[in-house]
Amino acid sequence: MTLAQRLKAPHLRLILKIAETGQLQIAASTLAMSQPAASRILAEIEAGTGSPLFVRHPKGMEPTPVGEAFVKHARAILAEFQNLESEVEGISLGNAGEVRVGSVTGPAVGCLVPAILEIKKKAPGIELTVEVGPSAALVRGLGEGRFDFVIGRLPPDQDSRAYRVLPARLEVVSLVVRTSHPLAGRRQVPLADVFDYDCVIQERGTPIRQAVENAFHAAGLSMPPRITNTSSLLVMLAMVERSDAIATLSEEVAGLLTRDSIGARLVPLDLAQTITVSPYFIIQNRMQQLTRAASRVLEEILSRL
Known part of the structure; x- marks a missing residue:
């Protein structure tokens, strides 16, 4: 077995504690370990490295260059163990x-x-x-x-x-126009009044497109003749801001884009009927x-x- 395979977290804690206190007995006591057990662990580590980790002086123990390397890496490894433990606990608790x-x-x-x-x-x-x-x-x-x-x-x-x-x-569809649009500010706008304007609508087969088509057909109307198909919100906004085109958006998105708090230059039309999308x-x-x-x-x- 290599040294890395033999080393365990308690061994690393012992080395750190010896370096901090300078006393094997104090380090062992702090870690709830007997002094003979601590001496044996330290001897095994030093035998595995082929070099002493500490120099013994009458007043205490001082790390050797090899011991300093152990202390540096032991501190980093134990910190990662602590991070791992905290992360695992957070994941277990859903935090x-x-x-x-x-x-x-x-x-x-x-x-x-x-x-x-x-x-x-x-x-x-x-x-x-x-x-x-x-x-x-x-x-x-x-x-x-x-x-x-x-x-x-x-x-x-x-x-x-x-x-x-x-x-x-359910999802509700909003028709959005620029603030200077001829239909902006009008009450109870019928779909027939929308028919003559350019429309920017999601592609065929999408839920919003299907809901809009159903609404026009229910009102006895065909779809507006001038349509730009796009799934890009940016394209929709650019066309609506620069022309009298009408864009179809979900009510939630329209509400976000037409808030006064963001200095919106867009408004939702007050339609005479509600257009709902499949849930x-x-x-x-x-x-x-x-x-x-x-x-x-x-x-x-x-x-x-």
Whole structure:
């Protein structure tokens, strides 16, 4: 066995304590160890290194150069042991650890961010990673083990039996325009008045796009003829700010972007009808056990739904 294999934490503590006190008997007593046992441990270490760790003087023991090296590394190793113990305890209690969450845009803003801010107050040792994307990509990532859980919708091609699905809530669509838009400030705007403007809408097949299409069809209208399809929020905002285009956003995102407190140059239209999207859910992989930290984050989110 090598020296590293033979050394244990009590051995390192003994070396440190001898260096601190200069007395083998005091060091042994402090560590609740008999002096013969301490002498034997020190002799074994010195035999293994082929060099004395301490010089014995009538008034005490002083580290040799080899002893100084032992003291330096023993201090660092024991500090890492202490860090490891604290980290393991934090993880066990759910006060530390990494949590990975995927979410569609609306709930990421509406309930995930507030939950994260609260978790950071209660357990700052938890490190969170948040990825925002479409449900299909998020659920695929969940199956690959990249997320602890996701907030979204279960794609129709997925077997729901493979997942634990917790109910969340409906998502409402807002139509957002710049403050100087002709429809801004009007009350109870009908969808027919939206028809003649350029629209910036999510791509076909997305939940918000489907909800908007259904709303127009229910009102006896076809979709507006001038549409820009994009999943990029930045593209949407740039077009709305620079033209009379109308963007479709989740209510949570629209609320964030139209707040007076951030000097917003955008406003939501006061529509005559409410446009709702199919509900989103919290989705977990049945084969994946949540860590305590992930459970804490999940509980915080559920408390806000």
